[in-house]
Amino acid sequence: MGDRSTSIIVEFSVPAEEFALYETLCEVPGMTVEVERVVAHEADCIVPCFWTSGENYETFERVAEDDPSIRDLTKLDEVKGAILYRAEWVEDVETVAYTMTRTGATLLDATGEDGQWMLQLRFDTSEGTTAFQRYLEEHELEVELHRLYELTQPRLDGQPGLTDIQHETLVTALERGYYETPRDVSMSELADELGISQQALSKRLRGGHHTLVENSLTVDSPGSEEQGP
Structure with missing residues (x-):
């Protein structure tokens, strides 16, 4: 390749x-x-x-x-x-x-x-x-x-490329039970705790989720060049 x-x-x-x-x-x-x-x-x-x-x-x-x-x-x-x-x-x-x-x-x-x-x-x-x-x-x-950092390479420090704000938001959401079923905290309550609007919270969560998926699931592994049959 x-x-x-x-x-x-x-x-x-x-x-x-x-x-x-x-x-x-x-x-x-x-x-x-x-x-x-x-x-x-x-x-x-x-x-x-x-x-x-x-x-x-x-x-x-x-x-x-x-x-x-x-x-x-x-x-x-x-x-x-x-x-x-x-x-x-x-x-x-x-x-x-x-x-x-x-x-x-x-x-x-x-x-x-x-x-x-x-x-x-x-x-x-x-x-x-x-x-x-x-x-x-x-x-x-x-x-x-x-x-x-390069997007197509794994992060050496174990962090998947999140911004500090995204990291804080996702960790807070996890700790407060936002990802539980049923949720322990609503989006409105979580936004109030972070001191931001629900729209800003939604944007941060979307951005963080996108970064996690993109950098964790679509990165290249070392020596991952396409191999012949």
Whole structure:
């Protein structure tokens, strides 16, 4: 079998001022922003949909309208204490968001709160990862790397590629009996305990389950190249 491409996953944290919504996250403490999906990912713009959870939505919307990192904030939906928005993130050469678009990264997960973002990116080639790192260094962007691994290889440390947030959520769900039959705790109760909305909890659980299955059941074993008859 010929060489197969290997996705590289990079997980890191970054100050909000180097990504997006810095003024909003700083001026409205206690609000959590979780990117749901990116509806457009072009060379010069990123247009995500993101859930927000917290208590002061009126202040969040007022501050976000004037936040220089986004424009065209639009409210899409509201479900049980969480609101879904869409906004275009303004192109800025001095941000990690801009770096993503220039180096071919795919945004897998992004959670912002209290002036910081936790990000998970996927690169299809090692060249993309190298270009991303070089760009960060050239523009002196401050990031804290947490994990970097290849998706098609087993994790050496026994961890299946979960983000810290996903790991915390799944462990808490297990300890509280969410996976028991019948359940010892409802999704609403578990979300309240974690201090997030049910929509955010559902997203974390889906992401964690996807990562566990993908990295535990579809990884290549050493010497697993296709053998002839």
